[in-house]
Amino acid sequence: MKKLIFGGMMMASLMASTVAYAATDLTMWYHGAGNDVEKKIVMGLIEDFNKSQADFAVKLEQFPQAAYNDSVTAAAVAGKLPDILDVDGPVMPSWAWAGYMAPLTVDPAAYAKFLPGPIGKYNGKVYSVGLWDAAVALVGRKSVLEANGIRIPTVDKPWTGEEFDAALLKIQASGKFEYPFDLGMAWKGEWYPYAFSPFLQSFGGDIVNRDGYKTADGTLNGAEAVKFGKWWQSLFTRKLVPGTSQSPADRDTGLASGKYALSWNGNWAALGMVDKFKDDVVFMPAPDFGKGPKIGAASWQFGVSAASKHQDGANKFIQFALQDKYLTQFSDGIGLIPPTPESAAASNNYKAGGPMEVFFGLSKAQATLRPVYPGYPVAAKVFEKALSDLANGSEVQATLDAAADEITKDIEKNKNYTK
Amino acid sequence: MSTPTTSLKPSAWRYVPLVLVALIFVFPLEFMIMSSLKPSEQLLADSNSFRAFLPVGDISLNNYVAAFARAPVALFLFNSVFITATTVALALFFCSVAAFSFVFLQWRGRDTIMTVLLTTLVIPIEIIAVPLLLLVNQLPWVGLHGFSTGWLNSYQVQIIPFSADALTVYLFVQYFKDLPKELIEAARIEGASWWQIYYKVIMPLAGPVTATAAILKFLAMYNQFLWPLMVTQAEEYRPVMVGLQYFFQLNIAWGEVMAYLTLITVPVLIFYLLLQRAFIASIASTGIKG
Structure with missing residues (x-):
């Protein structure tokens, strides 16, 4: 009997180990x-x-x-x-x-x-x-905005494009900051389309025409996109933001050290600002340039x-x-x-x-997906280069025309990305 | 008393530009080492001033501790040194033997093959990476775990494809061509085999070019990034340059980056210091520059 029980136990443990194996x-x-x-x-x-x-x-x-x-x-x-x-x-x-x-x-x-x-x-x-x-917000300090008589925007009532521009000019006029706003130009790669294409979309343009994803012509170089391009370029010519040569060090520490008054940054950097400025820190929605406030998603x-x-x-x-x-x-x-x-x-x-x-709330209310098509990695690099060129003074319409053409050619070369 | 003074002055002035040039090369290393000892906030704050080159402020080895916690630094260093040292040793042997054959032996098609070999100098790794990947993925291997197909995730996939290259063959060929032919003839008359001539006559004279080839090959292998990235999905085979990417997170800890860079620079400096005399002798004698 003992042998039988022992044999049964051995069999059971063997089966258990086989199941685990x-x-x-x-x-x-x-x-x-x-x-x-x-x-x-x-x-x-x-x-x-x-x-x-x-x-x-x-x-x-x-x-x-x-x-x-x-x-x-x-x-x-x-x-x-x-x-x-x-x-x-x-x-x-x-x-x-x-x-x-x-x-x-x-x-x-x-x-x-x-x-x-x-x-x-x-x-x-x-x-x-x-x-x-992940979400991006305008990061700033209540005390700075209040001292300059600037309304603090909310998700329900974001700044209009004009209000945003006026706020930057007021801060610049105060003379207390090297630049009123930091876009994070030191961060290259995916940051550009993720963080900046929502501005273009808020103007009414886009990286590519999402209706069928067959062309970028008219969306990346149409009237709305050119308006965006001129505004974008003016941020640099009016010295409202640091340019493409911004050092990563300034990007990381510029807001905390008082070099910049506002920063366009992601939620991953937010806790550092909370630690630094406590209750004074404020995370604000993207401005509305006409077609609603938008951020990347x-x-x-x-x-x-x-x-x-x-x-x-x-x-x-x-x-x-x-x-x-x-x-x-x-x-x-x-x-x-x-x-x-x-x-x-x-x-x-x-x-x-x-x-x-x-x-x-920002993610829920403003998040806009980047173009959902297989050619996006190519379009993202073209968009990055175009924005960088505009920041460095290239002619707006010609730059956007060239970018739209490159993205469209990529789509055509890949037969509209259909199998 | 005036004679020694006047003779010292010109030589002292000669050192001024030399020191300035030396500083250009030393400052980046100095910046890297000093930065590796500072917290990231201080490192960034110091980066716009001369403090960046000085051991001032909150100095500690914390970045090194954090670097070891973030990534298996010792493993990456071992992998890189092992892969590089093995490849260099194999390349010196295969390429010197090939060069010996090209220079001293007469065989049909020699010049044509040499020409074809030299044309590969202009083909960058990026061009052949994908075909090479497909090839090594189909190759058989017999290792400790028996027979297998495909070399991905291994040391051999990072060593064997680079164990011979046109540049190293070319360096040896150029050097061997300048050696006196009488040496070979004398050895042949004495009854030496070609292998004995290579091993006992030619290679003992090839110290400078061996050092040059070793340093150039060492740097090329140690700095490899694209190929190991493509062929090592398993962490245990990754080298230091792929490991560097571990430190680029959303919020970059620059102090840790500098600590890691300092650590991975050490093998390169040691290797160069060991071979520098022969390297300089080679440059002086052949005009070859790295």
Whole structure:
């Protein structure tokens, strides 16, 4: 009898170990290498998922953000994409079009309450969902604005373009600042289209015509875009903002050190300003240049690789990650905007009365996706160069014509980005 | 008493431009090392003044501690030194043997192959990176874990494709051409084999060009970024230049960046200091410049 019991126990433990061994490995690539806080949260999420079920075991490989897209592209060429990958929102259509990503099969109820920015939709299908969003605001000090007799704008009543211009001129006239406003020209790359294309959109233009995404002609070089271009250039000629040669040091410390009165900056830098200026700091919405106040949307999101042989498991993981508690953890850990009202209410910084509560409202009210088409990475670089050239004095209409032409030619060369 | 004074003056003046030129090269290193000891806020505040070059203010090794916490710095350093040293050793051997063959042996098609080889000097890695990636992804390998296909995520994928190159062959060819042919003839008369001539006669005379080739190859390999980025998805095989990207987050900790840069500069300086005499001798004798 003892032998029988012992034999049964051995069999049971063998079966249990076989079940544990049978879990299928899912590889996941993430862009956060070098950020210890982010790594801990992602690892915690993976650990929870792996414990929650026995079918799949997610394994993490981290990449530095600045090199992530190139690594994914190289892996796609070699046919070595992982099961789960994260993708920067505006880049997603390019990867979906190139066949790197598969549409998600996650239950839409899992992201039904999300802000629009973190949902990566292309061609009517959801390819990625983000656990957070990012937003940009005008950052300043109440005391400075009040001392200059400037109204503090709100989400409900933002500055008009004229009010914004007048505010900058008043601050400049006070003579107390090297520049009244800092756009962050020292930050290159994606910052330009993310942070500055909403100004163009508020004027009524855009990087590309979103009606079919077949041309940029008329949107990037039409009357509204030229009006934007002239205003943009005038910021530099009137010495209201530092130019393209701004040092990264000034960008990082200029507002805190009193060099600039206002700054155009993201929520990721907001806590530093709260620490520095306490109650005096104020986060304000983008000005309305005619077509409504607008800011950029969409940050990093999770998606499933088209090469994955276990897309069911990958989708299961993403659905698991969309729980409010993880959204709150990411927000508390790395300061980004929680995408649901519940996760925002539970977060340290975005709850009612929290120091960055305003960003959730800004994201909800003003967020505008960058053009959702596969050619965006090309258009973004063209747009960056055009704005940089305008800042350095190039002729507005000619510069925008050339940029629109380059973007349109790229679309034509790729046959309207249709397969 | 006046004679020594007048003879000293001109030589002292000669050092003034030399010191100024030296300072141009030293100041960036000085800035990097001093900045690595300061908190980011102070580093940025000092960057617009001469304080940037001085060990003043809140000085500590905190940035180094933070750099090691942010990234596996020791692993990245080991990987880079291992990959670079192995590649340099292989390249010196393969390229010197090839050059020996081009200069001293007579074989059909020699000049044509040399010409074809030299044309590869104008092809940058960016042009061949994707085809090379596809190739190494299909190659077989027998390692500790048995037989496998595909070299991605390995040391060999960062070493073998660079273990011979046209520039290093060219350096050796030019140097070997200037060696007296009588040496070879004498060795042949004495009954030496070609291998013995290469190993015992030619290479002992090739110290300066070996040092030059080693330094140039070392720098090229140590500074590699694109290729390792493409072929290393696993952290355990990443070299220092890919590791540098770990420090560029949304809010960049410049003090940590400087600490990391200081650490990864050390192997380069050590290598150069070890070979500098032979390097300078090579430049002086051949006019080859790096």
